[in-house]
Amino acid sequence: MEDIKIKEIFENIYEVDLGDELKRIATKSIVKGKKVYDERIIKIGEDEYRIWNPNKSKLAAAIIKGLKVMPIKRDSKILYLGASAGTTPSHVADIADKGIVYAVEYAPRIMRELLDACAERENLIPILGDANKPQEYANIVEKVDVIYEDVAQPNQAEILIKNAKWFLKKGGYGMIAIKARSIDVTKDPKEVFKEQKEILEAGGFKIVDEVDIEPFEKDHIMFVGIWKG
Numbered sequence: 001m002e003d004i005k006i007k008e009i010f011e012n013i014y015e016v017d018l019g020d021e022l023k024r025i026a027t028k029s030i031v032k033g034k035k036v037y038d039e040r041i042i043k044i045g046e047d048e049y050r051i052w053n054p055n056k057s058k059l060a061a062a063i064i065k066g067l068k069v070m071p072i073k074r075d076s077k078i079l080y081l082g083a084s085a086g087t088t089p090s091h092v093a094d095i096a097d098k099g100i101v102y103a104v105e106y107a108p109r110i111m112r113e114l115l116d117a118c119a120e121r122e123n124l125i126p127i128l129g130d131a132n133k134p135q136e137y138a139n140i141v142e143k144v145d146v147i148y149e150d151v152a153q154p155n156q157a158e159i160l161i162k163n164a165k166w167f168l169k170k171g172g173y174g175m176i177a178i179k180a181r182s183i184d185v186t187k188d189p190k191e192v193f194k195e196q197k198e199i200l201e202a203g204g205f206k207i208v209d210e211v212d213i214e215p216f217e218k219d220h221i222m223f224v225g226i227w228k229g
Contacts, residue, residue: 004042006049010070012095013063014049016042023064025052027094031120036090050094054216057088058150058177061216069209069224071173074098077144079167081131081159082151085110086117086124092148093124102141104129131159134166141167148175152182157196161203170229174205180219189219197223204228 005017009025016024026042026049033048035041040051054061063070072078072092076099083089083103093101104127105114111128118124129137131151144167149160160176168174178196180189197207205225213220 004044006042006044010063010095011073012097013052013070016049016051018042025054025060025063026050027052027091028097030094030097030123034120036117037085037087050091052091053087054213057091058213058217058220058222059088059148059175060091061213061220062177062211062222065211065213065216067209067211067222067224069173071146071175071224072096072148073145076146077142078102079141079144079147079163080104081147081149081163082106083114083126084150085113086126088150089114089124090117090121093121096123099123099145100125102127102137102144104131104137106130131163134163138166143167143169144172145169146173146175150177152179154183156183157199157203160200161205164204164227168227168229170227172227174200174223174225174227176200176223176225177213177217178221178223179217180221189221193221200225 003019007015009015014026016026029048029050042049052060054064076096078101080103083105089103101124118126180192207225209224211222
């Protein structure tokens, strides 16, 4: 155990050095003794750290690839669009241990897994809903500090803007994992990224960070923007 070195790089996000020169990050688990997926758990004293797999989480990939602006804090209120089975939302809930994460997922068959991830995390709220129709969950979600979106649809950028108009505080942040192939398979991904950035900026975001997340995900980029409203 003496070989393990751990360093906080963002609020509640840690760089873990196991002595093998592989870059790893982790979150401190708010539910001890329980895994959400097949993540490795490192115990240090009374604390458990969940190794955050960048091959299963675009947000983890972006952090490992050098994300500079990380707006998700301990007390953040977050709207998470495209929650899937809850892999990344569970880590986001670890980070925002004094906040709340509204996790929206469209597919009922995946909802069961998301419910399992939410079961013991009081700050992780599962919502079965369509990110294209924010009005459907407007009675549940309050104003938030951050919207994180991982929805592989052609209108990804528009979905973020639409939800920001409903829920994002002015000066809050949008984070979006853009998948070029979901938007246009015929275009160069760099051209798609440029177009999506322009849509986000025209819609009310000032882009303050962008990270290409290859080799973890092919033809993906993470944009971080401040909402001007």
